[in-house]
Amino acid sequence: MKKYDFIIAGGGMAGLSLAYYFTQSPLRDRSILILDRDPKTTNDRTWCFWERNKESSGRGLNDAKPFESILFRSWSRVSFHGTTYADSLDMGHYQYKMLRGIDFYDFVHCELAKHPTIERKQATINRIKDTPQGGFVIADDEPYIADYVFDSTFLLKLDQPENHNLLQHFKGWVITTEKACFNPEQPEIMDFRVNQCGDCRFVYVLPFDEKTALVEFTLFNGKLLSDAEYDSELHQYISCFLETGGYKVSETEYGVIPMSDESTQENPSEHIVRIGTSGGYTKASTGYTFQRTQRYLQSIVQNLIQTGKPLRSTPWFKKRFKLYDSIFLNVLEKHRHPADDIFTRVYTKNPRRVFKFLDEDTRFVDELRLFATMPFAPFLRAFLDVLRKKIAG
DSSP, rough: OOOEEEEEEOOOOHHHHHHHHHHHHHTTTEEEEEEESSSOOOOOOEEEEETTOOOOOSSSOSSSTTTTTOOOOEEEEEEESSSSOEEEEETTEEEEEEEEEHHHHHHHHHHTOOOOEEEEOOOOEEEEEEEEEEEEEEEEEEEEEEEEEEEOOOOOOOTTTEEEEEEEEEEEEEEEEESOOOOOTTOOEOOSSSSOSSSEEEEEEEETTTTTTEEEEEEESSSOOOHHHHHHHHHHHHHHHHHOOOOEEEEEEEEEEEEOOOOOOOSSSEEEEEOOOGTTOOTTTTTHHHHHHHHHHHHHHHHHHHHSSSOOOOOOOGGGHHHHHHHHHHHHHHHHHHHHHHHHHHHHHSSTTTHHHTTTTOOHHHHHHHHHHHHHHHHHHHHHHOOOOOOOO
């Protein structure tokens, strides 16, 4: 049984990003095995995120924006259509960015191929456990062992009654229209002009050019829809709000992201580290994962370089954002206030500040100013309910 320095269990966004950061660091010559059942040769997903234009925070190893060269689109202006507001948002120094899965996979695979100490095997992972000798993995009934196993395959149970467990689920179409009906310079990041049905429902439109765009219907709730229901909502939105003159669907994407404040152990044992959604990198209140994953993986690699161990610690005061997420999820789960109005207040009454807040980069005084724009009674009830559940749990 061959022993590796690192095994990366799962070759999706988190696993491949970690492998890439290894290649950009003094750890580039370590022996690394990447295991995944999927070869990652199709455009199976799209990641969207915001980022500061002139970020020089030093978070990255060699480059603060390692995937900037393969972005599919980026925008300095975005539109928002809420309950009392329909216009562009002031993003300040931020840009909204779109990265296609296939472009990311091809780029990272090309970079990894330059390093002979990195192996990739297509296999189904059967088991991961800790042993005194290291992290132990069985894939397609073959055993592997490493000093550290980085696991992105662990599934949260999402079954603890004291926690909040919603789903962000979505279906999107890339459409090509007969008429020029899109503004390529300005995507619609949230459009709440759809029947809310007691949930949080919106559509976003990411234009590629005047006649091509990704139109995606998204929900925050606890129950998935049938495929026909997603299609119906997309059909209705396009017919009501886009003057297409007729259109064709060229691509389809679908996904489900857990929105949960259930705690996960990023380091469940000495030789196993969970990454990506498995490690709690998905922000519970929004479902955004890409940028958070990049930050956390970079800190893991830096810790390995400096200490020989990947352990990543969170300052105690930084943990306040988990409380904020729990409160927000409680408001959504208990339907304490219409979600479309909440998002309208968040985005339109907190220009620039909201993006920094969602990145968890704000100061406490900025957070108090943002909270002051929210409906007081629903969020107070949610706060008290969260405390009650935590005490009872």
